[in-house]
Amino acid sequence: METIDPKDITRIAVVGAGWVGISFAYQLSMAALCEELVLIDSNHAKAEGEAMDLNHGISFAPSPVRIWAGEYADCRDADIVVITAGAAQKLGQTQMDLAEQNAVVVRDVTKQVMASGFDGIIVVATNPVNVMAHVAWKASGLPKHRVIGSGTVLDTARLRYKVGEYFDLSSRNCHVYYMGEHGAGGFVAWDNARIYGKSMKQLLEENESYRQEDLDAIYQDVRDAANQIIEYKSAAYYAIGLGLLRIVRAIVRNENSVVTIGAHLDGEYGASELHIGVPALIDRTGIRQIIEIELTDEEQQQFDASVGRIRQAIDKIESTS
Numbered sequence: 001m002e003t004i005d006p007k008d009i010t011r012i013a014v015v016g017a018g019w020v021g022i023s024f025a026y027q028l029s030m031a032a033l034c035e036e037l038v039l040i041d042s043n044h045a046k047a048e049g050e051a052m053d054l055n056h057g058i059s060f061a062p063s064p065v066r067i068w069a070g071e072y073a074d075c076r077d078a079d080i081v082v083i084t085a086g087a088a089q090k091l092g093q094t095q096m097d098l099a100e101q102n103a104v105v106v107r108d109v110t111k112q113v114m115a116s117g118f119d120g121i122i123v124v125a126t127n128p129v130n131v132m133a134h135v136a137w138k139a140s141g142l143p144k145h146r147v148i149g150s151g152t153v154l155d156t157a158r159l160r161y162k163v164g165e166y167f168d169l170s171s172r173n174c175h176v177y178y179m180g181e182h183g184a185g186g187f188v189a190w191d192n193a194r195i196y197g198k199s200m201k202q203l204l205e206e207n208e209s210y211r212q213e214d215l216d217a218i219y220q221d222v223r224d225a226a227n228q229i230i231e232y233k234s235a236a237y238y239a240i241g242l243g244l245l246r247i248v249r250a251i252v253r254n255e256n257s258v259v260t261i262g263a264h265l266d267g268e269y270g271a272s273e274l275h276i277g278v279p280a281l282i283d284r285t286g287i288r289q290i291i292e293i294e295l296t297d298e299e300q301q302q303f304d305a306s307v308g309r310i311r312q313a314i315d316k317i318e319s320t321s
Helices: 019-027 044-055 072-077 093-113 128-142 152-169 201-208 212-223 225-233 238-252 297-320
Strands: 012-016 037-041 068-071 080-083 120-123 147-149 257-266 274-284 286-290
Touching: 012 019, 012 072, 012 093, 019 037, 019 238, 037 044, 037 072, 044 068, 068 257, 072 093, 072 120, 072 147, 080 093, 080 238, 093 120, 093 128, 093 297, 120 128, 128 147, 128 257, 128 297, 147 201, 147 257, 147 274, 147 286, 152 212, 152 238, 238 257, 238 274, 257 286, 257 297, 274 297
Parallel strands: 012 037, 012 080, 037 068, 080 120, 120 147
Antiparallel strands: 257 274, 274 286
């Protein structure tokens, strides 16, 4: 019988079998993007149970996927490692409150992944995600375009949902970005937004039923969404699972798609040596290009403020590591 070259098999490893990791793993198992999916968790029994549960539904999947609870050694042949391990945000906490605690986890996870001989792309979802993507990049030694944070992919999805609801338009056709920090510290690049092919300024001028106050309320809803979900059901995990799937699909299928992710900047938007949420072109190599959109003076100030907070968190972590 002819054997399949392992190089022809797409393997994706998920480190962290909590709510976010398993939400992503479930959606990945149904997406026909990989032939192998390995779950890794410090609680191996939890990973075993999740792998069993996922495997029991494979007969309903669009294509076969081999799923198992593995070890870090299984990362050696992985194309992509997705890191979701770490403490989750609780009600009343900010994401930055988790920085020092989760930096220890992400740094250790990344070193164990790299010790396997892994030479692929790392995607980080652990919060605060831009800070943790930077931690993973430093610990991995990989080129900057191969360590990607989920950045503001979820915030942008939440934003497009709310904007689509407001303008009675499919969220797929709402071209607007949430940038900077994931969550409360980020901002909407309204000046660059296009709805029905028109700018926000043009829409507001043409139709008196559209108001700036409503757009401000949409921003506030998006900004505060995580806390509201945590209050209602303790954690948010479905939408970020889909956001991670979007990033992974763009990589595996070599889509050359623009996605708002946590990218390492090297002078773009006037910032360097950190990861932050920006639109970027994603292909099979990871981040092919960072897209620099024109920001207003106010938006640039908001971006700079995000940079400052992320830089402060990174400096604090690095001073104690």
